[in-house]
Amino acid sequence: MRPVIVQLREIREQAKKLDYFIDSEFLEARLSDVLDSTKQSSCSGTIKVEKIQGGAYVTGQVKSEIFLKCNKCLSGFNYNIPEHFSFVLLRSPDHFKDETELKSGDLDVVYFSGEQIDLTDHIVDHLILEIPMNPVCSEDCTGIQYDSKIPPEFHTDPRWEGLRKIAGIDNSVTDNNS
Ligand SMILES: [Zn+2]
Secondary structure, three states, X not given: OOOOEEEHHHHOOOOEEEEEEEOHXXXXXXXXXXXXXXXXXXXXXXXXXXXXXXXXXXXXXXXXXXXXXXXXXXXXXXXXXXXXXXXXXXXXXHHHOOXXXXXXXXXXXXXXXXXXXXXHHHHHHHHHHOOOOOOOOOOOOOOOOOOOOOOHHHOOOHHHHHHHHHHOOOOOOOOOOO
């Protein structure tokens, strides 16, 4: 994946536009708990970087293909994240220089130093903020649908299916009515 890098001297007079593409591998690394791993999620769009006093103002437009896994029924579904985001880049004050990592409590303000800024992580941070940590496919999701022929004490969470197969446990319930 190509990093999104802006050179500050390029945005002196005119706003600079940059295309970005966040691939599924990058998203998986940050969101493996909530993504539907059977589908390829990605985000792309354009950011506009404008010079402001002491830094730059970044506005982004988002086109997302995000597939999440429902926490209740475990099925995958497409999740639309808002189409716009923005944040402010501010040059870190001189007295911060010795600190290895700058942390801002306000995510809408990002500190930077030097003339070249890698915006990739900051863009991903903003996209991730819009993704629920407990995704549910719809408000009236009723959860996992069990086969009514199987008594409730035999109901198993499908997430354990793989382990059952490895352990050689036969999960099928034979029909004795015939
Ligand atoms: Zn669901």
